[in-house]
Amino acid sequence: xxxxxxxxxxxxxxxxxxxxxxLGLGGGVFYVPLLTLVLNLPIHxxxxxxxxxxxxxxxxxxxxxxxxxxxxxxxxxxLETAATIGxxxxxxxxxxxxxxxxxxxxxxxxVGIGYSMVRRRQLIxxxxxxxxxxxxxxxxxxxxxxxxxxxxxxxxxxxxVTYNVSRxxxxxxxxxxxxxxxxxxxxxxxxxNIPVMNLIMRLPIRAAMATNSFMVGITAxxxxxxxxxxxxxxxxxxxxxxxxxxIGALIGAQLVQRARSIILRQIFAIVLFxxxxxxxxxxxPLPIPI
Amino acid sequence: MKAASSKxxxxxxxxxxxxxxxxxxxxxxVCLGFILFGITKAEFAKSIITLGILxxxxxxxxxxxxxxxxxxxEKDKLYIGISIAIVCILVLGLVLALV
Numbered sequence: 001x002x003x004x005x006x007x008x009x010x011x012x013x014x015x016x017x018x019x020x021x022x023l024g025l026g027g028g029v030f031y032v033p034l035l036t037l038v039l040n041l042p043i044h045x046x047x048x049x050x051x052x053x054x055x056x057x058x059x060x061x062x063x064x065x066x067x068x069x070x071x072x073x074x075x076x077x078x079l080e081t082a083a084t085i086g087x088x089x090x091x092x093x094x095x096x097x098x099x100x101x102x103x104x105x106x107x108x109x110x111v112g113i114g115y116s117m118v119r120r121r122q123l124i125x126x127x128x129x130x131x132x133x134x135x136x137x138x139x140x141x142x143x144x145x146x147x148x149x150x151x152x153x154x155x156x157x158x159x160x161v162t163y164n165v166s167r168x169x170x171x172x173x174x175x176x177x178x179x180x181x182x183x184x185x186x187x188x189x190x191x192x193n194i195p196v197m198n199l200i201m202r203l204p205i206r207a208a209m210a211t212n213s214f215m216v217g218i219t220a221x222x223x224x225x226x227x228x229x230x231x232x233x234x235x236x237x238x239x240x241x242x243x244x245x246x247i248g249a250l251i252g253a254q255l256v257q258r259a260r261s262i263i264l265r266q267i268f269a270i271v272l273f274x275x276x277x278x279x280x281x282x283x284x285p286l287p288i289p290i
Numbered sequence: 291m292k293a294a295s296s297k298x299x300x301x302x303x304x305x306x307x308x309x310x311x312x313x314x315x316x317x318x319x320v321c322l323g324f325i326l327f328g329i330t331k332a333e334f335a336k337s338i339i340t341l342g343i344l345x346x347x348x349x350x351x352x353x354x355x356x357x358x359x360x361x362x363x364e365k366d367k368l369y370i371g372i373s374i375a376i377v378c379i380l381v382l383g384l385v386l387a388l389v
Contacts, residue, residue: 006324052343052346052347055346055347055349055350056313056316056346058350059309059312059313059346059349059350060309060313062309063305063306063309063310063313066302066305066306066309067302067306069298069299069302071302073298073301073302073305073357074369077354077357077369077372077373077376078372080354080376081372081375081376081379084376084379084380084383085379088379088382088383214305217349217350217353218350218351218353218354218376218380220350221347221350221351221380221383222379222380222383224347224387225380225383225384225386225387226383226386226387228387228388229386229387235336235339235340235343236336236339238343239320239323239324239339239342239343240324242316242320242343242346243317243320243321246313246317
C-alpha cells in the first residue's frame with residue numbers, strides 16, 4: 001500500500017465520522033460515496049470497509065453517550081434482536097446484487113429519507129419539545145413501552161428528561177428493515193433509526209441518537225461478518241479508514257453534547273438534502289462527473 | 291446530577307470501560323502494525339493490523355455479553371433472553387465469517 005492511498009483512506013474516515021457522529025449517525029452515508037467516487041473502490045468493498053469503520057465510529061461515539069447516561073441500553077438491546085437478523089440477511093442480499101443496482105439503491109434510499117424528513121420536520125419539533133415529553137409520560141398510548149421508560153440529564157436544558165417509549169412492536173419490525181438496509185448499504189442505519197425512534201417511538205432526539213450509536217456497532221458487526229465471508233473486507237484498506245473514523249468520532253461526539261437539539265435537527269435536515277441531491281445525480285445515467 | 295438508577299450505573303460503567311478499552315487496544319495494535327509495516331514491510335506487521343481490527347469488531351459483542359451478565363445478576367429474565375438471542379446471532383455470524 002502506498003502512502004497516498006493510506007492518507008486518503010484515513011482522510012475519508014476522518015471526514016465521514018466527524019460529520020456522521022455530530023449528527024448521531026455512523027458515518028456510513030459519507031464513507032460509501034467517498035470511497036467509491038473519490039477513491040474508486042468497488043461498491044461492495046466500499047460497503048464492507050464502511051461497516052468496519054461504522055463499528056469504530058459507533059464504539060467511540062456511544063462510549064461518550066454511555067458515560068453521559070443518554071443511552072437507553074434496554075431499548076437498544078431489544079431492537080437489536082431484529083436489527084442483527086436483518087443485517088445478516090442484508091449482507092447476503094448485497095452479495096447477489098450488481099454494483100449499479102447497489103449504487104442506485106443507495107441514491108434512492110437517501111432521496112426517500114430526505115423527502116420524509118421535510119414532510120415531518122414540524123412533527124419532530126413537536127415530538128422533541130420538553131412540553132411534549134412531559135405530557136407523554138401520562139399518555140395511556142405509551143403504556144406498552146413502560147418497561148423501556150428511561151430518563152437522562154440534558155446538559156443544554158439543565159434538567160432531567162423522563163420519557164416513555166411508544167409503539168414498541170412497530171419499532172421492532174422497522175428495526176428488522178433498518179438492519180437489512182444498514183447491511184445492504186453499509187450505512188450503519190442511524191439515518192433511518194433516529195427518525196424512527198424519534199417520530200414513531202417518541203424518544204427525545206438526544207436519547208434516540210445515543211441509543212442509535214450504541215445499536216449501530218452491533219448491527220454493523222452482524223453485517224460485516226457476511227461481507228468478510230464474501231471477501232469484501234481487506235484489513236489493509238479498512239485499517240486507515242478506521243483510524244480516521246476514530247479521530248473524527250472522538251471530536252464529533254464531544255461537539256454533539258454541547259449543541260442544542262434544534263441546531264442538530266437543522267444540520268441533520270440540510271445534510272440529508274445535500275446527500276439526496278448528490279445521490280440523485282450519481283444514480284442518473286447522464287455522464288455527470290460526480 | 292444523574293438520572294439513572296444505581297443498577298443502571300453499573301451497566302453504564304461496564305459498557306463505558308469495555309468500549310473505551312476495546313477501541314484503545316484496537317487502535318494501538320493497528321498503529322503499531324502500520325509503523326512496523328512502514329519500517330520492515332514484513333508480513334507479521336499485517337497480522338498485527340488484522341488482530342487490531344478483530345479486537346475492534348469483537349468489542350460490540352463483548353458489550354452485549356457484559357450486558358447479559360448484568361441482566362443475569364439482576365435476574366431480569368426478559369433481558370437475559372434478549373441478550374442471549376443477540377449473542378447467538380453474532381456468534382453464528384462470526385463462525386460463518388471466520389471458519
